[in-house]
Amino acid sequence: MDAATAHAEAHTGHELSFWRKYIFSTDHKIIGLQYAFTSMFMAVLGGLLAMFVRLQLAWPGRAWPILGSLLPGGMPGGEMTPAFYLASVTMHGTIMIFFVLTTLLTGGFGNFLIPLQIGARDMAFPFLNAISYWLYPPAVIVLLASFFVAGGAAGGGWTAYPPLSALPQAAPGSGMGQTLWLISLAILIVAFLLGSLNYITTVLQLRARGMSMLRLPLTIWGLFVTAVLSLLAFPVLLAAAIMLLFDRMGGTSFFVPAGLIVGTVPVDHAGGNPLLWQHLFWFLGHPEVYVLILPPMGMVSDILANNARKPIFGYRFMVASIVAIAFLSFLVWGHHMYTSGMHPLLGTAFMTTTLIIAVPSAIKTFNWLATLWRAKIRFTSAMLFTLGFLSLFVTGGLTGIMLGQPPVDIYLQDTFFVVAHFHFVMGLAAIFAAFAGTYFWFPKMFGRMMSERLGKWHFWLSFPAAYLTFFPMHYAGMMGMMRRIYSPALYAHLQGLQPINIVVSIGAFILFAAQFIFLVNFFRSAFRGPKAETNPWGATTLEWQAPSPPPHGNWGAHLPTVHRWAYEYSPPGAAEDFIPQSHPAGVPVPAGDGQGPAPGGDGVQGDEHARGGRG
Amino acid sequence: MASEESTTRERTHRFGGSAAALAGLLALVIVGAIVATLVARTRWWLPPLASVHGREVDRLLFVTFGIISAAFILVHGVLALFVWLYRDRGQARASYWHEHRGLELTYTIVPAIVMAGLTFSAAGLWSRIHSAPPPTALIVEVRAEQFGWRARYPGADGQFGKIDPRQFNMQANPIALDRADPAGRDDITSAEIHLVVNRPVEVRLRSKDVLHSFFVPAFRVKQDAVPGITVSFWFTPTATGTYEVACAELCGVGHYAMRGKVVVETQEQFDAWLAAPKS
Numbered sequence: 011m012d013a014a015t016a017h018a019e020a021h022t023g024h025e026l027s028f029w030r031k032y033i034f035s036t037d038h039k040i041i042g043l044q045y046a047f048t049s050m051f052m053a054v055l056g057g058l059l060a061m062f063v064r065l066q067l068a069w070p071g072r073a074w075p076i077l078g079s080l081l082p083g084g085m086p087g088g089e090m091t092p093a094f095y096l097a098s099v100t101m102h103g104t105i106m107i108f109f110v111l112t113t114l115l116t117g118g119f120g121n122f123l124i125p126l127q128i129g130a131r132d133m134a135f136p137f138l139n140a141i142s143y144w145l146y147p148p149a150v151i152v153l154l155a156s157f158f159v160a161g162g163a164a165g166g167g168w169t170a171y172p173p174l175s176a177l178p179q180a181a182p183g184s185g186m187g188q189t190l191w192l193i194s195l196a197i198l199i200v201a202f203l204l205g206s207l208n209y210i211t212t213v214l215q216l217r218a219r220g221m222s223m224l225r226l227p228l229t230i231w232g233l234f235v236t237a238v239l240s241l242l243a244f245p246v247l248l249a250a251a252i253m254l255l256f257d258r259m260g261g262t263s264f265f266v267p268a269g270l271i272v273g274t275v276p277v278d279h280a281g282g283n284p285l286l287w288q289h290l291f292w293f294l295g296h297p298e299v300y301v302l303i304l305p306p307m308g309m310v311s312d313i314l315a316n317n318a319r320k321p322i323f324g325y326r327f328m329v330a331s332i333v334a335i336a337f338l339s340f341l342v343w344g345h346h347m348y349t350s351g352m353h354p355l356l357g358t359a360f361m362t363t364t365l366i367i368a369v370p371s372a373i374k375t376f377n378w379l380a381t382l383w384r385a386k387i388r389f390t391s392a393m394l395f396t397l398g399f400l401s402l403f404v405t406g407g408l409t410g411i412m413l414g415q416p417p418v419d420i421y422l423q424d425t426f427f428v429v430a431h432f433h434f435v436m437g438l439a440a441i442f443a444a445f446a447g448t449y450f451w452f453p454k455m456f457g458r459m460m461s462e463r464l465g466k467w468h469f470w471l472s473f474p475a476a477y478l479t480f481f482p483m484h485y486a487g488m489m490g491m492m493r494r495i496y497s498p499a500l501y502a503h504l505q506g507l508q509p510i511n512i513v514v515s516i517g518a519f520i521l522f523a524a525q526f527i528f529l530v531n532f533f534r535s536a537f538r539g540p541k542a543e544t545n546p547w548g549a550t551t552l553e554w555q556a557p558s559p560p561p562h563g564n565w566g567a568h569l570p571t572v573h574r575w576a577y578e579y580s581p582p583g584a585a586e587d588f589i590p591q592s593h594p595a596g597v598p599v600p601a602g603d604g605q606g607p608a609p610g611g612d613g614v615q616g617d618e619h620a621r622g623g624r625g
Numbered sequence: 626m627a628s629e630e631s632t633t634r635e636r637t638h639r640f641g642g643s644a645a646a647l648a649g650l651l652a653l654v655i656v657g658a659i660v661a662t663l664v665a666r667t668r669w670w671l672p673p674l675a676s677v678h679g680r681e682v683d684r685l686l687f688v689t690f691g692i693i694s695a696a697f698i699l700v701h702g703v704l705a706l707f708v709w710l711y712r713d714r715g716q717a718r719a720s721y722w723h724e725h726r727g728l729e730l731t732y733t734i735v736p737a738i739v740m741a742g743l744t745f746s747a748a749g750l751w752s753r754i755h756s757a758p759p760p761t762a763l764i765v766e767v768r769a770e771q772f773g774w775r776a777r778y779p780g781a782d783g784q785f786g787k788i789d790p791r792q793f794n795m796q797a798n799p800i801a802l803d804r805a806d807p808a809g810r811d812d813i814t815s816a817e818i819h820l821v822v823n824r825p826v827e828v829r830l831r832s833k834d835v836l837h838s839f840f841v842p843a844f845r846v847k848q849d850a851v852p853g854i855t856v857s858f859w860f861t862p863t864a865t866g867t868y869e870v871a872c873a874e875l876c877g878v879g880h881y882a883m884r885g886k887v888v889v890e891t892q893e894q895f896d897a898w899l900a901a902p903k904s
Contacts, residue, residue: 382704503842580721
């Protein structure tokens with residue numbers, strides 16, 4: 011018995027109790043699902059907060075008595091207070107960026123897919139992995155608790171710029187709510203750091219025999235490079251958050267200069283600089299948007315190739331552009347600060363690096379298009395969301411070229427043009443990729459198929475609603491509508507704007523409602539969906555050689571061996587239109603191989619999946 | 626449910642409808658964007674321009690807008706076309722084609738050239754915007770606070786008096802002038818900001834409490850007011866009239882209402898206003 015076999019038996023040899031198996035599990039698949047479920051809960055909450063924002067912006071000052079009775083604090087008499095509005099904006103951004111997209115994409119998909127796609131039994135540090143997840147619920151609890159403290163939740167925006175966020179007397183939301191916001195974020199960052207360390211080690215150390223770096227699926231490249239980004243960028247935000255906590259509670263002045271007067275009361279701080287926070291924040295903040303988009307870029311590449319039945323076009327350029335984007339993402343943070351008062355020369359430097367990022371982004375886009383050329387496209391729900399991702403990513407990415415130029419940004423900065431830009435490029439694109447990934451990997455996660463019919467309804471409603479919601483925001487921005495304003499009604503230059511805001515809000519309500527189709531589909535399919543085959547999509551990557559769902563330890567007695575790259579779709583001469591990565595080189599592929607059991611089979615046929623090991 | 630979840634193989638032959646619908650939707654995205662932009666131009670567009678540098682800002686904005694619109698139409702058009710042409714309709718296998726160095730270099734180099742062009746033109750304009758103000762420029766200090774704006778002019782001596790936050794008094798000394806500094810004796814403060822048409826103005830922007838941003842859409846001007854730092858910038862208003870300053874950086878619960886009044890007038894009107902008593 012070799013070490014691997016012994017390890018496998020240790021994993022599968024005995025029954026674990028319910029608590030050890032599903033709650034305090036060290037199995038990467040369970041941890042991934044825990045991250046995903048918690049993220050889904052937070053996504054509903056984050057979406058709900060956006061609905062409050064849209065309700066107010068479409069009909070500012072209008073009273074909604076029913077909501078008033080539900081939320082007497084935030085909407086007394088049914089009319090929203092500015093403090094509640096700002097808390098909704100702030101918490102929507104915070105939740106969606108950190109507690110939904112980061113946790114879902116790296117925590118959820120990363121955990122589930124990395125060991126499976128590289129042919130490992132688990133993460134390198136399973137216990138550390140469990141700790142990483144179990145830091146997430148406490149961070150959620152602290153964050154949600156902030157809604158119930160005096161002054162309400164933080165209201166300084168997800169960027170929490172001091173001095174507003176440093177001085178409790180500056181706004182209701184700068185009180186206890188802001189302290190809890192910082193503590194919550196600090197806890198979550200530790201979770202991200204443990205996860206990143208684990209992902210990097212796992213990808214570098216635990217790849218199956220034959221899985222060279224340039225045979226890795228692009229999903230893994232996206233997740234691996236993201237982990238490197240997280241590990242380098244998040245500590246900076248952690249340090250900044252702790253410094254801001256010190257400013258708030260310890261009497262330090264990292265971010266607060268001398269001589270300030272809030273209202274009529276002088277502030278007892280001296281020597282700090284508010285711009286320091288912006289530099290530290292965006293040194294994380296910009297890599298963070300790539301933390302949200304690199305895993306989607308990888309995932310959609312794999313789903314696209316699978317459903318196009320074609321190898322991904324330009325694999326090496328794809329890998330190189332992921333690495334280039336990641337490297338450049340550390341050199342562009344200043345493009346958030348063109349109007350901040352930093353030296354104009356820095357603006358020129360940051361513009362240069364920012365516009366260079368357009369090049370690897372263009373390479374990826376055109377490579378995806380080239381992948382579709384002469385393809386044989388299957389329009390599964392996963393593929394529809396993937397193609398939706400392409401459209402949304404391009405629409406959002408292109409406006410970045412406008413915002414990247416400081417003279418243009420002078421006008422557009424902090425307007426709804428920016429809101430439209432980042433919602434397209436990192437909000438919508440990332441969430442569409444997450445949906446694509448869910449429809450695609452659900453059979454592997456739960457051993458059951460999702461309903462394609464509901465999946466398509468979900469897409470046919472979400473995609474147009476996404477454009478209806480976010481495209482008109484560009485025009486609000488062109489008109490000069492500022493972000494984070496409780497009401498645009500006071501301004502002369504925004505008169506006549508309201509039809510846009512009403513259209514946007516109607517789009518947002520449709521978009522939000524459409525997501526319940528997904529939730530129904532998800533939970534119903536998890537329990538009642540038809541059983542999934544081992545490889546229902548005819549996919550090449552290793553996870554589709556493991557049973558659906560894979561057992562603890564993933565691979566039975568023998569680890570798979572990898573013989574080829576991840577994109578052997580429609581190779582001339584092969585019996586099927588794909589060859590799995592674990593299929594031995596030079597051996598003809600028998601018809602039906604890798605397709606898994608025939609329909610009606612229960613999908614748990616252990617033998618087949620050890621095939622790679624025999625090679 | 627069961628009949629719908631048939632095998633992969635059966636599913637693959639039912640995609641004509643999805644392909645047509647998606648290609649149609651993508652075409653609608655293109656047409657919708659064009660129509661929406663044409664409609665928006667008539668009523669939801671940039672406010673009329675009223676500054677010298679703004680002309681170049683607008684030109685760069687619209688040149689870039691043109692370039693990205695072309696790319697937007699190109700990508701969506703190709704995507705819609707491929708979605709329709711290469712749907713699974715039971716044809717033989719997809720093409721095993723995944724490398725083409727020339728093609729890949731083309732779409733590396735072409736965007737790189739476009740980006741280089743934009744970088745050079747934007748860098749030139751940016752340095753002109755941030756060049757030293759002309760010596761004839763009117764100088765005004767603008768101080769932001771929760772939730773309003775206050776202007777200060779240096780008076781006949783051309784010197785601003787020192788600020789001493791300890792001497793702040795809401796009624797008697799809202800700008801916290803240091804009463805001991807003689808340079809401050811003739812300083813003129815006002816709740817309104819008055820500027821002279823066609824005369825460059827250098828704004829020295831400060832904040833009393835938190836971050837704010839001085840945004841006058843018609844001037845194509847936006848600059849953050851940073852507590853502890855005085856940020857200078859200049860521009861030249863080109864049309865008389867009354868404008869609004871909006872705060873563009875979240876500054877607290879009254880952020881949405883932090884408006885200020887800017888009046889652009891002739892030199893004579895300005896001189897008369899400056900000499901008159903004001904709030």
